[in-house]
Amino acid sequence: MSQATELEAPQAPRTRKQRQAAAIAEAASGHVGWMLLKIGLLAIVDAIALYAAFVLYTASEWVVLGVVVVVAILVNWIYFSRRHVPAKYLTPGVIFLILFQVFTLLYTGYIGFTNYGTGHNGSKDQAVASLMRSAQERVADSPTYGVTVVEKLGALGLLVTDPEDGDVWVGTDEQPLQKVQGAGMDGDRAVSVDGWTSLSFADVISRSDEVEKLSIPFSDDPNDGTIRTPDGRSGYRYVSTLEYDTAAGTMTDTKTGTVYRDTGVGAFTAENGEQLLPGWQITVGFDNFLRAVTDASIRGPLISVTIWTFVFALISVASTFFLGLLLALVFNNTRMRFRNGYRILLILPYAFPAFLSALVWAGMMNESFGFLNQVFFGGASIPWLTDPTLAKVSVLIVNLWLGFPYMFLVCMGALQGIPSDVNEAAEMDGANPWQIFRSIKLPLLLVTVAPLLISSFAFNFNNFNLIYMLTNGGPRFDDVSIPVGHTDILISMVYKVAFTGQTRDYGLASAFTILIFIVVAAISIISFRKTKALEELN
Template sequence: MSEREAAIDHGGRVRASRSGFGPGWWRSRLLTVSLVAVFIAFGVYIVLSLAAAGEGLVAGIAAVSVVAITFIYLSPRAVPAKYLTPGLVLLIVFQLFIVVFSAWIAFTNYGDGHNGGKQDAIRSLVTTSRTRLPDSQAYPVTILDRDGTIHLLLTDEAGGALIGTAGEPLQVAGGAQFDDSGKAVALQGFETLTFAQIIQRQEDIVDLAIPVSDDVEDGDVRTADGRTAFVFQAALEFDESLDAMVNVQTGEVYANSGEGTFISAAGEELFPGWRVGVGFENFSEIFGSDFLTGPLLRVLVWNFAYAFLAVLLPFSLGTFLALTFNIRELRGRRFYRSAMIIPYMVPAFVVPLIWAGLLNPEFGFVNEVLLRGAVLQWFGDPWLARVGVLLVSLWMAYPFMFLITTGALQSIPDELIEAATIDGAGPWRMFRLIKLPLLLVTVAPLLVASFAYSFNNFSLIFLLTRGGPRSVESNIGATDILITLVYKTAFDSPTRDFGLASAYAILIFVVVGIVSVIGLRRTSRLEQYF
């Protein structure tokens, strides 16, 4: 065996060859190729599915991604990329894509009445405008199937049989079989569906519309129960030359408004509309003329105040407790330290629900026991509701601050403390000039992260107060922050406006980003000084 293939050490063991082909190389290579083959098969399926759905751009991006990942994991030289790729893919899918998609939505009118494209809106308007013709005969129906396509077999007044399906007008069904009542019940080459099969495919049957003839003005045949069909006619139709919807009964024209709706000369709009770009309209609505006097400014001020106090108060309490239980002469320090982190062990979504019961104005523990029967409307008064939110936030966050400040205090060299004591520094000066600066060097990045978390602490506000108490003028409450305002705008309003909600989300992203950058820069200055 040559030197390039293998070498034997003094113990008789085979060492890895210079070419890299060790004893287990073929096994690992086979496993790698097998996993990559499975990935390629899944990737090809995804690409073909996207292409079939008409998503050419997304399909192209997916195809390039599959090729790139395949090359990375089959190439022996791309070792660093093998470790970076999973994290990079997750970053793109769960972070960058969400940010880019939200940014795109913020510049559209996406929301109730504007969910789909223009063709979807036209189809919906035509479908909803269909009405049953008063003089329509009732056709006895038999549901047939051929190659997975539903057909309706109708019996007309003259006793003849007609058959049709979506996109194919009714035609005479020669050779149809009739029962004793004269109803057409079967046709050669078709399967007659049973009652159980009709129930399984009920939605497809109800949505089926069969043209009466090649002239669309003659209407469609539809059935609602699978037994009897009637002729329906749409009151609206789309005129491509005018780019407008026309009421065929009255002749009224609904022109394209350019804002995702059809509107008549009298100002009547047809809904649903469709999704279009609106530029900075959503941001203009946020920073409108009433911004300085409206409820949004109050929400923004409270959001900053809450995020700041939700960091300051737990940090202050956690630092005080850490200093207290760091005294070596204190007996039972380990027990007290363990007891301090009990609130941290309770799930975060359970704590607000528990405190909602404790702060209940009528039978809550706080009013009945701690305040000796006082009736404080913790969720009815705006300022008391804010105090309640801060109290619960303090209860949830101080154990975390206690843990990190305890660790930071224990990392301070004893020589510094002894030198300060010899120089005559008292406890306050020692804390202010030595311990606190060194603490901030360690925990400042965590304080910045805690501020960002508190700025977007949706679960606490929603589960405890739901943003209330609400004002009479608007849906915005006294404890609402921007993230709860996003939720209310998107899901808890008469007209769900996803475009405006996304604009709020972009505002939150910018604010948190600016505050984080400023905080981290000041943290680096602390490291230079101390």
């Protein structure tokens, strides 16, 4: 009786230390391997974040540095906490979504409102430094400075010794010369200094191209010139023939006397309109969008390319869908023999990489030695890819070859999902096969296929691989300021504006990208709203 009473007696509440000990014991009894894996992965993340923070700190990117630090702290707090279990699963996806989607969209939109491109890809200070370096000439009576090539965190610099008073400075292309103390000397030339690694003679020879390009600013004032070395041992002073007036914001050519002013266009401009390049990046508002519709040399090809993009996307979707549907109807017939083998053959174009197929077709359609001209047309010289009209037809033919297997598979699955009793009921009511297809199968098919047709339109609207691999957008338009051709679609035109030619206009290309996004999004929204009417048939 006494034992039962003792067992039934309530236990005394545990103290705080006892609860902590129990929690530690419970954690220790868990999966130690998973805990070590989590710690290892977080250590890698923290190491990457620490390296990024150091780089951003040296580059004075304070906003991005703050974001990196906050995200790193938040990730550690989430994964070391015993709570917030849903956040542990959502955090990686949210970070990658923001990094690769949201940030990309926002940054592209920002670039569309700037003049970013060839000659305008840096800050004003960088443009001033570049201009003055490009116009440098060696001072005739420059003393010979003893120099040693040094390196710190991957950046080359010069350790400079003044031949007159023996003072020692060190600097890089980005950091002006700064006086140092305690440098190691070899005669009257400094050869080492704390915090820097001195390059050996063999290293200097192997990196001679980099060494010859070194131009170390004498001071924060660009008019004071730079120190340059031809051999890594002797340095000379160079001064620019351009003189920069910081207060007035002007750049003066001391040889001709021409004054170039900052007129707000992102470059120093003379009274006659002549500009000094490189300039610098500025915000231009809607100028890129206005230039796209007002500049005749851009507006003409833009209109032609836009019309062809819609035609290409619509015909591609319609042709691949109807051919795929036709083949699905044929091979869905149970009376056909060897239909599984035929199905495998039909999906072969879909199984090969699209860019390889486009390259093969480009060779087959070659005007001089292509398989089509030599075999099918008896040696004829048909300009499949060089005539504007035939090139467009060729693109549509190749895209039909690449796209119909996908539609065939989709339609085959949708047809097999239609209940057989629906067809039997229609046959009992006296409907013929065409009426069954038009009034029953096609509407039910569109319930499943309509969203895929919309996504297929969006894909073909941006089908860069086919255009680039088959025709590279050619044949090219004449008398236009951007390198585009008759078979270019909007996305390939954006690529050429941004990455080909002598001048690369990232701002204009980003403006085109925003327009493409708006068009595709509007069409998709309208189409999805319209297709809701088909859901009533389901």
